[in-house]
Amino acid sequence: MPHEFDLTEPELTADDLLVLEDPHFGPETTAVVTGAASGIGQATAVALAANGLSVIGADIDDDGLTETVDLADDIAVAGTIHPVTTDLTDDADVEAMIEVAADQGELRYVANIAGMQHIASIPEFPMEKYDFIVDIMLRAPFLTAKLAMPHIRATDDGVGAIANMSSVHGHYATQDKPAYITAKHGLEGLTRAIAAEGEGTLRGFSVSVGYVLTPLMVNQIEGTADERGISKREVVEDVMLGQARTKEMMTPAEVANLFVFGFSGHGKHLNGGDMLWDGGYTTTYE
Template identity: 55%
Template sequence: MKSSDVRVPKIEMDDIETVNDNSFTEENCAIVTGAASGIGRATAIALAANGLTVVGTDVDTNGLREMKQKATELDLDGSVETVQADLTVDDELREIVKTANSSGQIKYLANIAGLQHIDPIDEFPPEKFDLMYQVMVRAPFYLSQLVIPHIAESDTGKGCIGNMSSVHGHYVTSDKVGYNTSKFAIRGLTQSIAAEGNGDIRSFSISTGYVSTPLVVDQIPDTAKSRDITEQEVVEDVMLGQSRNTDMMDPIDVGNLFVIGFSDLASHLNGGDLLFDGGMTSTYQL
């Protein structure tokens, strides 16, 4: 795959998996962070396609507007609302949950928002590390803390929290200390929620290799510069070099995993991690 071939694909109805689940109704609400683009956008649309009321949130107002327009074009069974919010501000996190609670019974939370920065540890800006921790660890923790009582007070007292991890929550690559650390931490949060959920409030994480999202596409030039290699070498050697698959996942592929993880099909998925990495972490080149 050439670097020029890496594009963020469009979402079509045929790409979305639907599940027959009695809890997937407009009376029930799912919160999705990072909903303006990439995996967050795909997950918000996939959940709404499965009949849920979705409250998508992001700091990117234009991206949220585009996501809602796409949902309208697809004529989904569920509905989509948006809340512009900064995940580093507690008052805005509380506003997200308040909006969701007024939209339906909060049953699901998908913590997906993320960001990347590439630098070796001795040059990594501490303020950038702090920001990444705030968005990818503390915000998921606080949102989980806020929604758990709402799930417990819902009609069945059951629900689920899904967290976006990564292959970098299993093993690390250089120059990504903020991302690596955050993705290991989110798996710890996932297991902590499961430990305290008594089987009624489940939690799971999803770990993928490289997905065709703006986050991935935008980091190709920086990775090439930091490693003094070409952008093509970044795609072929760094991103896909250890994978047995020779293409990246699409964002909707990951959105579909959140649909399955939230559904009754995954009733025994609790504290576990869905590792969809093309063999990246468990195989090696002979």
Template identity: 60%
Template sequence: MTRNEIEAPELTREEVLLVPDDRFSPDSVAIVTGAGSGIGRATALALAHNGLTVCATDIDEEGLTGTADRHADLGLDGRIETTTADLTDDSALEAIVEAASAEGEIRYLANIAGIQHVAPMEEFPMEKYDLMHRLMLRAPLVLSKLCLPHMREAGGGAVANMCSIHGHYVTRDKVAYNVVKFGLRGLTQSIAAEGEGDVRAFSLSTAYVKTPLVVNQIADTAESRGITEREVVEDVMLGEARVTELMDPVEVANVFAFGLSKHGRFLDGGDLLFDGGYTLTY
């Protein structure tokens, strides 16, 4: 198995979990970051099909167009409005929230955008660390800060943060990713502490998912460890799992949809380990 064999299939209507919730309506807005590909795209499509108005954002304008086109091609319910933005720019974060508030009541925020860089700590470029920190930890904090007043005004809401098994334990050569994912769990708990039950927060920790981020790191990991790409997939990615297959993005999106809904009302401050037994079994 190599990177060319783990491309995720395109999302279909039938794969999307439909969750009954009166607040999943066109008047309710969900902001989804990283919506140009992978888990972000799948989550934007799934939340829209559940009846929400989704404000999808990504730095990749072409990717966002692809998400909107996929929504139209499948004839999914709800709406998707796109905003191209650089999440490391605070003014862009403010513009995202302003655009979302013009579409309805902001009730949901899914912080999914992420990147990866693989290198030993002694060689890890600090400019890359700074970028990953701003994109994957600071931006979720700023967006949460900006969305909280809107959620309170709407009568409640929820923030969902894309975490990882790397927010529970670490692997070598991924120091920035490890640090920001641990930090994201702290942010999740902080939002829950101050949300007073009206604004919930939860994180979702998966193992390896068939996304461009995962596929693109296979070669880097192989080079860094001196092993083959097949060994990266079979030993590094799946070696500790009990469910020995990579997840599809829509499977993650469906958990987000459930967690954001009224059925997840007691999910507040917690982390969902959705990892095929990766973390808690040996």
């Protein structure tokens, strides 16, 4: 973290974004990004637009989507972001989201990023919360893939990719996040299933990171500090990043760049695999 330990989400600038030359990165190509109204989803929508793509930014938060479009305009991205209000628990909304993407151009890329969290032990976990989390984070990505795959296959070369936002919690489990962990492990399986059916040109991959400096995460840090009577620095370095070797939270832009790389031709051998970018969180221990 910065020396003064600033927990403000960094302002996204054009210099933060990975921009690559790719034959499919142009206005004729569309990409769907869910959860595009904030955090990682917002940064990914802007990053893909910076690479010249026509991006369908989907979220239930209209105001947040407007902020995403404004952010893209502020940094003068080469592509465009088309906001589409989408309730991922509504099948008709998901179908409409994909149809808008197909109408805008050649649908080649999907980034399933939308997610949420609820903290409770398994015996105390409300089933309505479990159902909602699994609907948003596993069922909706499955339906999105089901609807998007025929469009990707219908392009002239069948090249495209469906990427799923996983997590270190797609690799291991901690206490009191059972629905989130279940969904993330399921996403790893969905990723491999997409790869198995994609015939090489239609790829599936996932992105797994640790803690990312988003407004939601800042709220969790401040709440944990108050609850435990410790400093915010101690929350991040000892509680959240205690197992990691890199004592720094990622930024949304850094995660967004992983999606850009994975979608590009540089990622053509990334198929069924996971981009584990966690600072050693899941691969080292003391």
